[in-house]
Every structure is written in C-alpha cells, then in structure tokens.
C-alpha cells in the first residue's frame with residue numbers, strides 16, 4: 437500500500453463547445469477533470485485549492501469512507517464548503533473496494549463541470565475475476581449546458597418550475613484506434629446532472645463485469661442503462677478486423693416530465709481503417725424503453741464468489757418504508773408557478789439544507805441544526821402509484837435525520853409516488869454499499885413482496901433506480917459511524933428537497949462513534 441498525493445486546483449477555464457465559448461469551473465483546467473488512480477488499500481490525499489468565486493466541496497462518490505466521514509465531501513452535510521482562497525486536504529484510505537467510481541463537486545450544480553473518474557486497481561498481484569483486458573479506457577458520459585448551470589439552478593429554486601434540459605450529452609475519453617488489442621475494458625461513468633442514459637456500441641456486445649466498484653456475474657448485453665452517479669465496467673471484444681463503429685449515449689426517461697432527444701456519439705475506430713471509411717451506425721433505444729431498462733436491471737447479480745461473497749444482512753433491525761417523489765406546494769411569491777411550486781420529498785419531508793455542516797453540529801454538539809425525527813414510514817398511507825393524486829399534496833419541511841445504532845442492519849423500501857407523475861429516481865446513499873434485494877411495480881406489499889427477496893446474490897451498489905411507479909428494497913449494515921447523506925442523484929430533484937441523512941453513532945468508544953475532525957476542516 438502507498439500514499440497517493442493529488443492536487444486539485446479549482447480554476448475557471450474557457451470552454452468552447454457547441455459553437456459558443458463560456459468560462460466553466462474546472463479542476464486543473466480540465467473537463468472532465470483528472471482521473472484519480474489508486475490501488476485497493478492505498479491512502480489518498482487530495483489537496484483541493486479553491487481559486488474561484490464559488491464555495492466548493494468535492495465528494496468521492498462510492499468511496500466507503502470507513503471512519504473518515506470528514507472526507508466524504510457533501511457541503512453542509514459532512515463539512516462546510518471550501519471558501520474562495522481556502523483549501524482542504526481530503527484524506528481517506530480505500531478499504532475493500534476496487535473498480536470504477538467518480539468524484540464530483542457536491543455543492544449547488546457545480547458538478548456539471550467539476551467531475552472525473554476514480555480508478556481503483558486491485559491490490560498488486562491480485563487478478564480480476566474475469567479475463568484480463570488488453571486495454572482499459574475511461575468513458576465519462578455527461579451533459580453540456582450552454583447556460584450557466586448556477587443560474588439554471590437559481591431559477592429552478594426561485595420559480596419552483598422545472599429547469600430546461602442540457603444542450604448536449606458528451607462522451608469523453610473516446611477509446612482511440614484499436615491496434616492489436618483483442619479486448620477492452622471500458623469504465624463507464626454517468627456524470628450527467630439530470631439524466632439516465634442508455635449506452636451501446638454498434639456491432640459489439642458488452643459484457644458487464646462490475647457496477648459501482650463491485651463485481652457482478654458477467655452477462656452480455658447490447659445496451660447498458662446507467663443513472664447519474666452510477667459506474668459500469670464492460671468488456672468489449674474487438675473482434676472486427678477493421679472499420680469504425682458508433683458508440684451512442686442517449687437519454688432514458690420513462691416519465692413525460694421532460695423531453696430531451698440529444699444523443700451523444702463517439703467512434704470505436706480500428707487501426708488501419710481509413711478515416712474516410714463509413715461508420716457503422718447504431719439506433720439508440722427509444723427514450724421510454726422501460727423494458728430494456730428493466731431487463732438490464734434484472735440481469736445484475738453479485739459475483740458472490742468465495743473471494744467476493746455477498747454479505748447480505750439476513751435479519752433486519754430497522755425496516756423503513758420511504759416514499760420518494762415530487763409534489764406541489766403553495767408558493768404565493770412564485771410568479772412563474774401560478775402560486776405553487778414543485779417540491780420533492782421523502783416520507784413527505786422536504787429536506788432543508790442547514791447552514792452548519794451536520795457532522796460538525798453532531799460532533800461539537802451544536803444545538804438547533806437538525807432533529808432526529810425523520811419518519812420511518814409515510815405519515816399517511818395512500819395509493820402511492822395511482823394516477824389520481826391524494827387530496828393532501830403538501831409536504832412538511834425540516835432538517836430531519838434518522839438515527840441508526842452502530843452496526844445495526846437496515847432495510848429501506850424506497851417507494852416511488854405518482855403525485856405529479858411517477859418518475860425513476862436514482863437514489864444514492866453515502867458511506868455504504870447496499871444490496872438491492874427486491875424491486876417491483878405498483879405499491880410495495882409488506883406481506884407478499886419480502887418473500888421474493890433475493891438474499892443470496894443481489895447486486896451491491898451505492899446508487900439505485902427506484903422504478904417509475906414502483907419500489908425497490910435495499911439492505912445494508914450501519915458499520916460506519918458518521919452522518920451519511922441519501923438523495924436523488926438527479927440534481928434538480930435534490931435541489932427541490934429529495935434528500936435526507938442518517939446519523940450513525942453510538943457515542944461508545946472510537947470504533948462506534950465519529951472520530952475528531954482534521955485540523956484544516958473548513959469553517960462555515
């Protein structure tokens with residue numbers, strides 16, 4: 437194991453794309469930002485220096501941060517932001533993880549341009565549990581906005597209306613010409629703000645081997661489905677002798693709320709192929725191809741080998757049912773929304789961002805920053821997925837946390853609601869991986885559905901889609917003391933309040949409670 441040092445200078449940089457130039461916030465002047473490479477077991481120190489006018493914080497999405505919650509990164513959750521001219525060293529050790537993850541800004545909408553790959557190689561001498569690819573490449577899918585995304589978020593917040601969609605999708609890290617390589621591993625990352633994406637390559641099957649830095653039972657598919665925050669490693673056999681093949685990323689949206697038809701493309705280009713030769717095209721799936729998405733999701737299983745067993749909690753200490761959805765609240769001052777605005781909530785609570793970081797408030801016992809009364813069940817039951825909305829559309833608001841005893845086992849059933857319209861929500865949990873033990877359409881049935889849970893080899897992830905008009909059930913062990921954010925990874929929904937946090941701390945000894953903060957922790 438070694439210590440890896442990185443320096444992330446957050447700087448403005450002019451970006452010219454889509455026939456216009458604008459300054460964007462970047463790390464080290466690059467979009468996407470630099471790849472952070474380490475091995476399992478390494479300690480990583482990233483010094484982030486803020487040279488821009490915005491407050492900044494960086495999240496290492498999917499890194500477990502065992503006992504290092506102060507390095508997790510979400511602004512006002514685990515740290516105060518790094519103010520202009522200030523810096524902070526994120527210091528964490530990568531324990532029991534290898535694969536692909538991503539890092540991104542975790543404040544406002546800065547992650548639109550402030551993001552990059554995390555590549556965690558297995559320990560030296562430890563092979564992949566699949567044939568070693570000849571070559572690996574990072575493929576970052578993202579969105580490109582001509583508008584300033586900080587203004588877009590501001591308008592969405594003020595008006596209570598949905599913002600526009602991005603102007604384009606981007607594929608960076610295009611794999612270049614293929615000389616003599618027979619096989620590729622693509623490390624695919626969805627860094628988009630607001631859209632789930634399909635990804636496919638003309639004429640080539642993709643063998644899925646890993647998701648969210650956990651190994652899966654390999655399976656072949658034409659198309660993968662990837663939500664913001666998710667990562668997928670696929671093997672591609674370059675079995676053509678020549679030619680150019682289109683790679684396409686296109687949106688998956690199974691609700692009528694937003695429409696976006698932009699498809700991003702890049703080419704897989706065999707060496708020796710004339711640049712003038714024609715490209716083999718591929719048709720992106722229709723935007724509402726729910727069956728393709730369902731097939732893909734249902735094919736995911738943990739590898740569950742001797743070396744990589746799926747440690748699914750078989751008993752549950754805390755069982756929560758959490759509704760996830762959008763709603764309408766009165767807003768007399770919202771001109772654009774005709775006196776009402778879109779809000780989002782979990783169990784009817786619209787989360788209010790605090791102005792002091794929750795982990796600091798917890799550790800230093802600062803009163804009045806949060807409460808620990810996040811409800812374990814919806815406050816009132818209704819037909820969650822009916823198209824006729826319930827009478828009571830309003831939500832309450834607050835900075836409500838749910839307290840979990842250290843090492844307790846937890847089951848969350850995340851139930852989508854159709855109050856405005858059902859929509860697929862990719863929910864991300866910080867600080868843990870979880871097992872996706874069940875999934876279904878309609879309302880979760882607590883009597884029947886748990887009988888069908890997969891407790892043997894469910895896929896292990898950090899971000900999971902709650903299907904539109906349905907539910908998903910996840911389990912994890914609360915073995916990491918800290919304050920851990922859980923939110924929809926569609927940035928617009930997070931902005932509207934689709935978020936909450938867990939507090940894990942027994943107050944008993946250093947293993948079961950939060951360790952002291954580093955001395956350079958930013959102040960609010």
Ligand code: C2O
Pocket residue numbers: 495497510540542665864866921923925
């Ligand atoms: Cu990738 Cu809290 O986010």
